[in-house]
Amino acid sequence: MREILQKLAETHSLSVDEYERLISERTDESSRLLRELAVKVRRKIYGNKVYIRGLIEISNICKNDCYYCGIRRSNKNCERYRLKADEILACCDEGYRLGFRTFVLQGGEDSYFDDDTLGGIVRDIKASHSDCAVTLSMGERSRSSYEYLRACGADRYLLRHETANREHYERLHPSEMSYDKRMECLRVLRELGYQVGCGMMIGSPFQTVRHLAEDLKFLETFKPDMCGIGPFVPHAETVFRNYPAGTAELTCYLLSVIRLILPTVLLPATTALGTVDPVGREKGIMSGANVVMPNLSPVNVRKKYELYDNKICTGEESAQCRECLSERMKKIGYKIVVDRGDVIINGI
Ligand code: SAH
Numbered sequence: 001m002r003e004i005l006q007k008l009a010e011t012h013s014l015s016v017d018e019y020e021r022l023i024s025e026r027t028d029e030s031s032r033l034l035r036e037l038a039v040k041v042r043r044k045i046y047g048n049k050v051y052i053r054g055l056i057e058i059s060n061i062c063k064n065d066c067y068y069c070g071i072r073r074s075n076k077n078c079e080r081y082r083l084k085a086d087e088i089l090a091c092c093d094e095g096y097r098l099g100f101r102t103f104v105l106q107g108g109e110d111s112y113f114d115d116d117t118l119g120g121i122v123r124d125i126k127a128s129h130s131d132c133a134v135t136l137s138m139g140e141r142s143r144s145s146y147e148y149l150r151a152c153g154a155d156r157y158l159l160r161h162e163t164a165n166r167e168h169y170e171r172l173h174p175s176e177m178s179y180d181k182r183m184e185c186l187r188v189l190r191e192l193g194y195q196v197g198c199g200m201m202i203g204s205p206f207q208t209v210r211h212l213a214e215d216l217k218f219l220e221t222f223k224p225d226m227c228g229i230g231p232f233v234p235h236a237e238t239v240f241r242n243y244p245a246g247t248a249e250l251t252c253y254l255l256s257v258i259r260l261i262l263p264t265v266l267l268p269a270t271t272a273l274g275t276v277d278p279v280g281r282e283k284g285i286m287s288g289a290n291v292v293m294p295n296l297s298p299v300n301v302r303k304k305y306e307l308y309d310n311k312i313c314t315g316e317e318s319a320q321c322r323e324c325l326s327e328r329m330k331k332i333g334y335k336i337v338v339d340r341g342d343v344i345i346n347g348i
Contacts, residue, residue: 019213038256038288051341054095054296057305062108070235106137119152126153158197164218197226203246230272233308248277252287259288
């Protein structure tokens with residue numbers, strides 16, 4: 001185990017078999033060692049800085065029916081909403097005052113946000129806040145759409161691959177969704193010059209250690225600029241309502257592994273991690289993560305953007321979320337900074 005860890009820290013690469021062993025044979029001792037190695041690398045590149053991204057959940061209307069997701073189209077008990085352009089811009093203005101320099105627009109695949117509408121919003125945000133980065137997380141779109149949005153000023157795109165194993169992908173999604181399409185979108189986004197983020201849920205139904213090892217190999221070869229991982233959390237109105245949630249322990253372990261595979265990667269301690277463990281985000285940062293994504297959505301829609309049950313921070317004002325996270329980070333010796341927080345190239 002020690003040798004595998006050393007090899008990973010030095011070469012940033014392992015075989016799928018070795019990744020599998022790294023996960024299945026982990027002990028308290030090896031976890032501690034791994035965490036130390038990951039934090040050392042993270043400190044060398046990013047110091048004790050934590051970047052913040054203001055997350056704006058612009059619509060929970062979705063044409064897709066992903067089996068795990070609370071806003072899937074079959075959920076008839078989900079109260080649907082979409083934000084108007086001026087509401088989104090108001091969230092950005094408030095976020096700017098609170099020190100955010102990246103805005104993440106996330107939503108279901110809602111045809112209302114066609115290229116003109118979404119592109120116009122991106123342009124307006126960039127016009128009023130030219131020192132900010134705009135990240136989109138709006139699902140699968142055509143090449144021409146991604147190209148247009150990039151031309152409107154979008155800097156980054158988050159599209160989790162969800163799982164790098166085709167059979168597993170097909171068990172998490174209805175047949176009209178395709179593993180190849182998902183992967184193709186990621187390649188196109190990269191080609192168009194976006195900073196690209198992918199990622200997977202930890203502990204999703206039917207996931208095996210082998211699948212996770214394949215995810216790690218995919219991350220190693222695709223080399224995303226950002227990587228979002230969080231535990232799967234069941235939602236009562238989905239097919240997977242009775243499946244157990246993923247653990248904070250395994251999620252944090254994998255955050256450390258990913259930090260060693262991709263030393264400069266922008267790695268969030270996610271809201272889902274904070275949902276399965278009250279100090280999950282702190283644990284994530286202490287495992288090698290360097291980003292947190294507080295909610296900037298208007299308070300009245302937060303409860304409606306429920307991807308999974310018991311999502312945290314649905315009652316607080318944006319300023320409270322920002323303040324609370326600053327305190328939490330300070331307590332563990334880290335500091336939230338006012339910065340776009342672009343990926344450091346050639347950081348080591
Ligand atoms: N429609 C966009 C945004 C999806 S929501 C897209 O397709 O990219 C962002 C992420 O939340 C998803 O990619 C998924 O990994 C995660 N998610 C959805 N349901 C979840 C659940 N029940 N538990 C944990 N994470 C979930």
